[in-house]
Amino acid sequence: MDLIIILQAGVATGTILLFATIGELLTERSGILNLGVEGMMLIGAMSAYSTAIATGNPWLGLLVAILAGGLISQVHAVITIKLQADQVVSGLALTFLGAGTSLVLGEGLSKAGTVSLLPAFSIPLLDQIPILGPIFFTRQSVMVYLGYLLVPLVWYYINHTRPGMHLRAVGEYPAAADALGINVARLRYFYVFVGGALAGLAGATISLAISPGWFSELTTAGQGWIAVGLVIFAQWDPVRAAFGSYMFGALRRLILDIQGPMTLFGMANPFYYNPYLGFFLQMLPYAFTIIVLVIGSREAVRKRLGSPAALGTPYIRGERGL
Amino acid sequence: MPPPMSTDNTAICPVKMVGIVKRFPGILANDHVDFDLRKGEIHALLGENGAGKSTLMNVLAGLYRQEGGTILVNNKPVSFSSPRDAIKAGIGMVHQHFMLVPSQTVTENILLGMEEPRFFLRLKEFDAKVAELGERFGMQVDPRAKVWQLSVGEQQRVELLKMLTLGAQVLIMDEPTAVLAPQEIEALFVTLRAMVAEGKSIIFISHKLQEVMAIADRVTVLRKGKVTAAGVKMEGVTRQELARLMVGRDVLFKLDKTPCNPGEPVLTLEDVYAENDKGLPSLRGVSFQVRAGEVVGLAGVAGNGQVELTQVINGLRRCTQGQVRLNGKEITNRPVLQAIQSGMSYIPEDRTHVGSSPNLSITDNVIMKSYRQPPIAHGWVLDGAKAEHIAGELKDAYEIIAPTIHTPVRLLSGGNLQRVILAREISGHPTFIAAVQPTRGLDVGAIEGVHRLLLAQREAGAAILLVSEELEELFSLSDRILVIYEGRIMGEITGELDTSANVETIGLMMTGSQYVSGALKEEMNRGGENISPGQPQGMVQHD
Ligand SMILES: Nc1ncnc2c1ncn2[C@@H]1O[C@H](COP(=O)(O)OP(=O)(O)O)[C@@H](O)[C@H]1O
Numbered sequence A: 001m002d003l004i005i006i007l008q009a010g011v012a013t014g015t016i017l018l019f020a021t022i023g024e025l026l027t028e029r030s031g032i033l034n035l036g037v038e039g040m041m042l043i044g045a046m047s048a049y050s051t052a053i054a055t056g057n058p059w060l061g062l063l064v065a066i067l068a069g070g071l072i073s074q075v076h077a078v079i080t081i082k083l084q085a086d087q088v089v090s091g092l093a094l095t096f097l098g099a100g101t102s103l104v105l106g107e108g109l110s111k112a113g114t115v116s117l118l119p120a121f122s123i124p125l126l127d128q129i130p131i132l133g134p135i136f137f138t139r140q141s142v143m144v145y146l147g148y149l150l151v152p153l154v155w156y157y158i159n160h161t162r163p164g165m166h167l168r169a170v171g172e173y174p175a176a177a178d179a180l181g182i183n184v185a186r187l188r189y190f191y192v193f194v195g196g197a198l199a200g201l202a203g204a205t206i207s208l209a210i211s212p213g214w215f216s217e218l219t220t221a222g223q224g225w226i227a228v229g230l231v232i233f234a235q236w237d238p239v240r241a242a243f244g245s246y247m248f249g250a251l252r253r254l255i256l257d258i259q260g261p262m263t264l265f266g267m268a269n270p271f272y273y274n275p276y277l278g279f280f281l282q283m284l285p286y287a288f289t290i291i292v293l294v295i296g297s298r299e300a301v302r303k304r305l306g307s308p309a310a311l312g313t314p315y316i317r318g319e320r321g322l
Numbered sequence B: 001m002p003p004p005m006s007t008d009n010t011a012i013c014p015v016k017m018v019g020i021v022k023r024f025p026g027i028l029a030n031d032h033v034d035f036d037l038r039k040g041e042i043h044a045l046l047g048e049n050g051a052g053k054s055t056l057m058n059v060l061a062g063l064y065r066q067e068g069g070t071i072l073v074n075n076k077p078v079s080f081s082s083p084r085d086a087i088k089a090g091i092g093m094v095h096q097h098f099m100l101v102p103s104q105t106v107t108e109n110i111l112l113g114m115e116e117p118r119f120f121l122r123l124k125e126f127d128a129k130v131a132e133l134g135e136r137f138g139m140q141v142d143p144r145a146k147v148w149q150l151s152v153g154e155q156q157r158v159e160l161l162k163m164l165t166l167g168a169q170v171l172i173m174d175e176p177t178a179v180l181a182p183q184e185i186e187a188l189f190v191t192l193r194a195m196v197a198e199g200k201s202i203i204f205i206s207h208k209l210q211e212v213m214a215i216a217d218r219v220t221v222l223r224k225g226k227v228t229a230a231g232v233k234m235e236g237v238t239r240q241e242l243a244r245l246m247v248g249r250d251v252l253f254k255l256d257k258t259p260c261n262p263g264e265p266v267l268t269l270e271d272v273y274a275e276n277d278k279g280l281p282s283l284r285g286v287s288f289q290v291r292a293g294e295v296v297g298l299a300g301v302a303g304n305g306q307v308e309l310t311q312v313i314n315g316l317r318r319c320t321q322g323q324v325r326l327n328g329k330e331i332t333n334r335p336v337l338q339a340i341q342s343g344m345s346y347i348p349e350d351r352t353h354v355g356s357s358p359n360l361s362i363t364d365n366v367i368m369k370s371y372r373q374p375p376i377a378h379g380w381v382l383d384g385a386k387a388e389h390i391a392g393e394l395k396d397a398y399e400i401i402a403p404t405i406h407t408p409v410r411l412l413s414g415g416n417l418q419r420v421i422l423a424r425e426i427s428g429h430p431t432f433i434a435a436v437q438p439t440r441g442l443d444v445g446a447i448e449g450v451h452r453l454l455l456a457q458r459e460a461g462a463a464i465l466l467v468s469e470e471l472e473e474l475f476s477l478s479d480r481i482l483v484i485y486e487g488r489i490m491g492e493i494t495g496e497l498d499t500s501a502n503v504e505t506i507g508l509m510m511t512g513s514q515y516v517s518g519a520l521k522e523e524m525n526r527g528g529e530n531i532s533p534g535q536p537q538g539m540v541q542h543d
């Protein structure tokens, strides 16, 4: 087992989580909780893969995934912003809608043949840096590099630009934003769309780059839920979200790879001889997600962690108490 | 500038509202209201809670749309579909609940409403501009401070600065003094006068006669949604007349109260510490006693630990250090049920969500504390008929006005809802009552009723802790007054309470001075020296 290779693969795997987590983070910063990330990712993965097969153009697949994820997210947006229904229930429904739709439309896709993938390449000079070069800049997918760019951009956007300031205001205290002429509903629609688009992108990153193919619901294998948990874990901060995503990516790789060799550090590898141990390890990220979600579901805890104050509550102008 | 009292009819009128009608489900909040504002005046809008003052001004500020009537701004009819439109027309409102984003800085909050900067925030540049502006109007605030770190008085200054930068010519202040200490009120009045001198016009909403007498040039009085006095000059009216216009009958300014005759200590707090919802320290070593048959008032600006204190006493919030004893029994961090069983009553600030269950009937709400015992409970079974019988009796005894005892309490008015809560809390003969803002938002009649019920409990020997932001209420009910600031008791006022010297002293304590054995120790908490750095709750005091 080569640690560098595991970490390199971990960064690639983590990129999937990164897109989904950043997307959900932006949605939540606007005050809307969208639990449908898993469903939107499946839509993205399926539509990207089928488009790439049909047209032979993975870039077109990427674009379709972004649009498909963004579009299906608007179902949630209408239900929670316009109809002001419960965001948790609607998000769960979106998960099933996304999973169901992509399974039906993706039927037979797994045997549809080969597809050209998004390119992978090394970055000259940067790949020469010891340790970091091979991990981050050698033979990575273009999506991985896109992830590196996205994080600082999103961070800067949220904290140092005017639209970012509006985003924060709408998620923290929509009445104040509304009183100054900021269109709360429009911004929330927009950031739900952005969240959906990034989830779609995350899906496409799986099917066209990191672990290519369409394996129905196993394509995402619950990573959408991990992303939802990571947003809480990251305390709604994009830099921490990136850290968490790569860490989880590396962990996922490590758990897979540790079951491969017969010996580990010169001893018999228990994970090779006892598959149940492997299953246990594979369960850990999901167990973590469940724990984070349970903890984060308590409002008092969420407040302490710094969640956007208006997260989960519909905004009604002039409602009493505002 | 024309003299503020100009009666020239041709003059430009910054705001004129004619025949405004606004309904809410089941209530006519504004019934053909006329209101006019002259340039350079402070026009008070006076009325009891629920009279429709905020509603009228929310209409003017574009938050609500009227169902009838017209609004003229600078003699031209306008129709606002959002607060933004009103601001564009030069009308800015400082709401009772500030419209500030707590997690953003002062500058960011001010920039929210402006066209500039277009994309990159350039905070350094704008921080300087905000500081400069504050300087100009004598309202210093740290532009880089996050709003949640500011005291309420400072937040109000931010709101005013925000409105000024947006170019407001007409400023609506909705009950601006409700959250301030007496000295801060003085400072606010100075600021308001300075703005008027710059040619702005101000609408000052209040339900406090004294303040209106002190600051206004003219006054319009609302009662139950109708105008009872339209734009009367202050010189022409007396306090008594205004009170009658506001309430509709003569008002007694004094409550009859028997001399205090305290017995044994009922509630004892020893060095109590607790944290607020954010996990920051909110009580820092609170110790005091409340004895049988006395009312102890707790004064303080909102958010200085009052709510957390009553929650700790009840067992609703964990006490991180210290002891709470009720009737000699330790109840620190014990279940709420244990506090109830040892004779604790709690009249919370939030009537609709903590004090009652809005969708349940009057019956269910009044038996919520007694259903576990006979006569209502027979083992596992509840005797519904008995419960309804008890509820019926309480409804009569406490004069709860509602169609039936089956009415969900969310349909009751504030005063009646409070009577439901009092009926539940008092009918069990408590030995201790914690009452938090028990009259907030009630009209004068309802306030009198609540006060009488509380005093009757004092006669009956209950120990009462009264948390209030209204000094008048504290003065008229309390036997002694404690002042809380940033989770510490700053001092105690005893003896003759209602003196102007005491108002001054309490005001200073509310803003961080300590009062030890009859003397103010100014230095104690100034500049937050006692507050260790990593505790952002330490609102630094600027006065
Ligand atoms: N958003 C609302 N929904 C329903 N009723 C309301 C609303 N706002 C105010 N009211 C009712 O309208 C009346 C006037 O309220 P308000 O204007 O707030 O009075 P004030 O500001 O004079 O205390 C009250 O009876 C209040 O209960």
Ligand SMILES: [Mg+2]
Pocket: B050, B053, B054, B055, B096, B174, B175
């Ligand atoms: Mg009001």
